[in-house]
Amino acid sequence: MRLRQALLGAAALAVAAGAPAAPVLADLYVPLLTYRTGAYAGSGIPIADGMHDYLAMLNERDGGIGGVRIAIEECETGYDAQKGVECYESTKGKGALVYNPYSTGITLQLIPKASVDKIPVLSMAYGLSAAAEGETFPWIFNPPDTYWDGASAIIRYIADQEGGLDALKGKKIGYIYLDAGYGREPIPLLEQLAQNYGYELVQYPVPGNQMQNQSSQWLNVRRDRPDYMVMWGWGAMNPTAVKEAAKIRFPMEKFIGVWWAGGDDDARPAGEGAKGYKTLNFHGVGADYGAIQDILEHVVKKGQSKVASPDKVGENLYNRGVMNSVFIAEAIRTAQELTGKKEVDAVDVRRGFENLNITEARLKEIGLEGFMKPLEITCEDHSGHNPVYVQQWNGQRWEPASEWFEPMTDVVRPLLEQAARDYVQANQPWPERAEPCG
């Protein structure tokens, strides 16, 4: 009996020792909804690493934010909406300051919950585009750009290649997308722009269970002969699409993905065939930034990162994760300044996001000079509709293929506002904004 008790006691101790420490109340608790497993892990892992490592670096280098340590807890969603909601429900009671769903499907589930639980949701350049309308969605933030900004930017870029918006008339633009909430999100905008500028939009949906079996879609592309292809892909869909495009000899310089279709591992597997493939981006790639070097110094070298090898630090999607955590950290810092408290709560952090103003000077201060364009969030505009640029795969790495340029905000913004009104109509009763501005 004693032996049994001793064994049980030892087992209990082992479990307790292995379990992640619960955040103490004085910590800034930041849950990260990530996916390191499943069909979308190829895209999820570098982002999860980047998000984690920047926050971990702030802990190691600065002792946290404003002297308060950050308690980082990852919850594995597998890019599954149900698991994502489970992660949310199981962590929100621990004093979560903000949620990063990293899935449009999960974001759509959390949007109605955010205002009830009073925890902001940061869906950085994904999720519901209409959420940029801050008066309707005071708890949701989608900087630096919405999907509709992205779609309009790609159309503007194509127009520039062709000699202007008028030259789009009669062109055929193919749109290949993951047939899920994410891939369907920009379709209304692309259809509207097709009406405005006279191009023909041809759609090629890729069901989630066909991500690695796209030969039919690309045979259709070969038959239809679109002038350009636009892609909204994710996970295993991206490298397969790039390979298939190369296989049918589609001109890669006319194949343009959204920012989520631009992982290094999306282009690399196609080898020489991927050369010329383009995607949008809104931040720098590479490790030549002070903050990224600090991550290498304070986190990776100390073995506190899950990154597979140090040369993965600075890859495109890794830096995307870093940028996500920069937004979190800057919102918390802003909340601390606004409230005068060091230990802020989720309501304060929402205010922090709504007053976020990342200037050139601030970027320099945090070691990210030139990494991104300055960003300002307001009560009305939760996105920023920031400039983007086009990057191109040179066979080894991404390199810029355009200057920074603005999305078609003048076209997008009224459509977003209408979409926000439609959302409210479809989701009655939708709460009136009660949160003060400022």
Add this chain to the structure above:
Amino acid sequence: MGEILYLILIDPFVQMAELPDFFLQVLWEGFVSGILYALIALGFVLIFKASGVFNFAQGIMVVFAALSLVGLYEAGVPAFLALALCVLIMLGLALGVERLVLRPLVNQPDIILFMATIGLTYFLIGLGEFIFGGEPKVMITEELLLPTGSYAWEVMGGLVIFQQIDIAAAVIAVVLMTALGLFFQNTRIGRALRAVADDHQAALSVGISLNQIWAIVWFAAGIVALATGIMWGARSDVSFALQIVALKALPVLVLGGLTSVPGAIVGGLIIGVGEKIGEIYWGSMIGGGIEGWLAYFIALAFLLVRPQGLFGERIIERV
């Protein structure tokens, strides 16, 4: 109404006639997909024939085998040595499954064994992610001396492009299926397998070792999984999403019958070619992306006519 009938009954065939080179390309792509579906289905059939177990883990075995190969190579093992080690890993897996999963569950209802293979699926997913991580990996195509270029055939006023890796996949699949067919048709073990498939009790009574047969068929299914993983991995990449593609074997099995090797092959080709033609020529009418369910539709339509599948055994039970 007339326009709809035209779009369904006439227009697709007009398109085929107008662009015959493209139609040939569609047939070729369907053939390659079909032959790979057939390979996966063959893994299911081998195990079902020998043990009556529907092996839900066949899909993850494809991923696990391919991941092991690339993982070993990335760890510094030369490509062909890694391939040989992978064969040993699949042998170890077969022996492990027979000893730890099948043997303790002998005489249990089929559904219990089926549930056990679902458990095995999740175990292999976890083990694979634990050892190799979740990142997609690039198949070591060139290191295995598999061809990577393409041939363009100018025909009927157009162009048909053949990827060399697809040709290799078709050749390897045909060779593997022929070898397995000959092995199980003409060897003592093959006859024992067929005896076990016909009647477990009778096979046992003449001294056939059920455990040995099970280990052999699981090993054969593992080799088939390895070949499929290499070929499909070379076409896209090696990631856990591949196991979803492997589930495409299910409609193939519905069509070909669970116990028929020729059924798996013919069923695979029908599904592969059928879904490509369906998606290309009829899919756009209803928004595209129909390939995911079209295979099941074809199989179910077939089932209405032949419930036992194309070559499946018709079971008649007198009451």
